[in-house]
Amino acid sequence: MTEEIDFILDSTKESMEGSIAHLEKEFLNIRAGKASPAMLGGVFVDYYGSQTPLAQIAKISVPDARTLTLQPFEKNMLQAIEKAIMIANIGFNPMNNGDMIIISVPPLTEERRRDLAKQAKTESEDAKIGVRNVRKEANSDIKKLEKEGTSEDICKTAEESVQKLTDTYIRKIDELLVVKEAEIMKV
Numbered sequence: 001m002t003e004e005i006d007f008i009l010d011s012t013k014e015s016m017e018g019s020i021a022h023l024e025k026e027f028l029n030i031r032a033g034k035a036s037p038a039m040l041g042g043v044f045v046d047y048y049g050s051q052t053p054l055a056q057i058a059k060i061s062v063p064d065a066r067t068l069t070l071q072p073f074e075k076n077m078l079q080a081i082e083k084a085i086m087i088a089n090i091g092f093n094p095m096n097n098g099d100m101i102i103i104s105v106p107p108l109t110e111e112r113r114r115d116l117a118k119q120a121k122t123e124s125e126d127a128k129i130g131v132r133n134v135r136k137e138a139n140s141d142i143k144k145l146e147k148e149g150t151s152e153d154i155c156k157t158a159e160e161s162v163q164k165l166t167d168t169y170i171r172k173i174d175e176l177l178v179v180k181e182a183e184i185m186k187v
Helices: 003-029 075-088 110-147 152-185
Strands: 044-047 050-053 058-064 067-072 094-096 101-104
Touching: 003 110, 003 152, 044 075, 067 075, 075 094, 075 101, 110 152
Parallel strands: none
Antiparallel strands: 044 050, 058 067, 067 101, 094 101
């Protein structure tokens, strides 16, 4: 195969890996029961006029399976952190004791578990769309090479390789979804 086709296949694989990595990151934000600092990964606090990730302005700890505590690095940020958690709408009710913020993670109801499973399914569908878009891009690049004079057989083989990559990554996404759904539905 030509260098251009090798480059297309390598960048395709890299982009598909990126879709998987993004999906895994999104799955971390979907909580499945016990408390974890990752649950607050999507919370941004107004820190002197700029939106800053919560983890950069407070120490997040997990004293037990149902509790998160946030110790801000600056005391005057307590209200801003509390407000940011409420605005993030992640189902938590922060309690400010004047020194730190305590969040009791409620146990998941059956309905909430189904909603989270649905959310996980949506995220996996988005990842599949990303993988398919990468496939489409790679195939159009291969078609361009074919028009520029690369042999039809080489291009056909390259397209088959892209399809094999696509199938592999779609399968990985499905496997990740099955694991996440089992984690969510486990009581």
